[in-house]
Amino acid sequence: xxxxxxxPQSMFIQEGEDVSMNCTSSSIFNTWLWYxxxxxxxxxxxxxxxxxGELTSNGRLTAQFGITRKDSFLNISASIPSDVGIYFCAxxxxxxxxxxxxxxxLSVKP
Amino acid sequence: xxxxxxHPSWVICKSGTSVKIECRSLDFQATTMFxxxxxxxxxxxxxxxxxxxxxxxxxxxxEKDKFLINHASLxxxxxxxxxxxxxxxxxxxxxxxGYKTASHYEQYFGPGTRLTVT
Numbered sequence: 001x002x003x004x005x006x007x008p009q010s011m012f013i014q015e016g017e018d019v020s021m022n023c024t025s026s027s028i029f030n031t032w033l034w035y036x037x038x039x040x041x042x043x044x045x046x047x048x049x050x051x052x053g054e055l056t057s058n059g060r061l062t063a064q065f066g067i068t069r070k071d072s073f074l075n076i077s078a079s080i081p082s083d084v085g086i087y088f089c090a091x092x093x094x095x096x097x098x099x100x101x102x103x104x105x106l107s108v109k110p
Numbered sequence: 111x112x113x114x115x116x117h118p119s120w121v122i123c124k125s126g127t128s129v130k131i132e133c134r135s136l137d138f139q140a141t142t143m144f145x146x147x148x149x150x151x152x153x154x155x156x157x158x159x160x161x162x163x164x165x166x167x168x169x170x171x172x173e174k175d176k177f178l179i180n181h182a183s184l185x186x187x188x189x190x191x192x193x194x195x196x197x198x199x200x201x202x203x204x205x206x207x208g209y210k211t212a213s214h215y216e217q218y219f220g221p222g223t224r225l226t227v228t
């Protein structure tokens with residue numbers, strides 16, 4: 001079946017740093033979405049991408065739909081403490097469902 | 111916009127009893143609702159997809175007689191965990207997509223329900 005490889009699995013941020021994470025797959029997806037989940041809550045949709053090559057921003061977040069339709073990345077610029085959480089990529093599958101990556105956990109450097 | 115609520119937010123039940131979880135789309139009509147299960151520190155696992163007025167489609171390995179799903183209206187879907195056992199303890203999250211969402215791929219999630227079976 002379709003699977004996504006999301007990396008990194010976890011990362012520590014210092015306030016002000018830029019953050020980058022990505023998802024890759026051997027399968028082609030029609031849509032890429034990025035979600036953020038905080039403990040004990042449901043995921044919140046951050047950015048949705050619909051076309052290969054599309055680059056979309058939402059405030060300090062920027063995401064791109066890879067030209068091959070097999071990958072996507074999410075960048076967070078000038079990170080702030082409230083950016084901590086788990087970020088999931090999701091690819092829109094051939095059956096209208098979403099395939100989720102395993103998540104990237106963002107924590108604050110001690 | 112695109113707000114989804116879930117009730118209850120947490121529930122504790124005894125082994126052998128049934129538990130019903132409600133998922134509502136508050137400001138849009140959800141043609142499709144999805145039910146996920148999430149174990150600690152893991153990703154979301156799709157359990158089933160339900161379209162309003164029709165039977166749910168269950169993912170492989172999910173027992174449809176144990177996890178009963180009803181999507182009776184465009185704003186409400188329910189998941190009933192029947193004869194719950196401790197191994198059913200988990201975080202259950204619903205999501206919805208519909209007429210208001212830009213794409214049927216855009217799913218908006220509820221806040222989740224923490225089920226603990228003792």
